[in-house]
Amino acid sequence: MNISHTPDTVAAPYGPYSHAVEVPGGSRLLYISGEIGVQPDGVVPEGIEAQAEALWKNLIAILEDAGMGIGDLVKITTFLINFEDAAAAGAARAKYFGDARPGSATVIVKALLQPSWLIEIEAVAATSS
Helix, strand or coil, X not given: CCEEECXXXXXXXXXXXXXXXXXXXXXXXXXXXXXXXXCCCCXXXXXXXXXHHHHHHHHHHHHHHCCCCHHHEEEEEEEECCHHHHHHHHHHHHHHHCCCCCEEEEEECCCCCCCCCCEEEEEEEEECC
């Protein structure tokens, strides 16, 4: 089981994440490439809400394929092209996270590989099983 570290001696996290997550020795690690909000049929929906929803469904499917779940996420990095989309991206994340608190960073970038992409997330997961 991964161990979250959010000490009382530093300011509380600004959102649903941990300051650090420790992965015990012998764990299986899964490095998830940058995922975008594309539907299984290859369509990229319009709008941040629809893209974020599709992205999290894709990420969960990848985790499940590896025998893992949201609770096994150790670190996620979110890339957004619009600062104004941060709240909607966070709401989509909260819908799936429950009590999971991986390490997290959000970066506002000038662009992603395709002009229609509004969000991309890369992640690392770990489990002892």
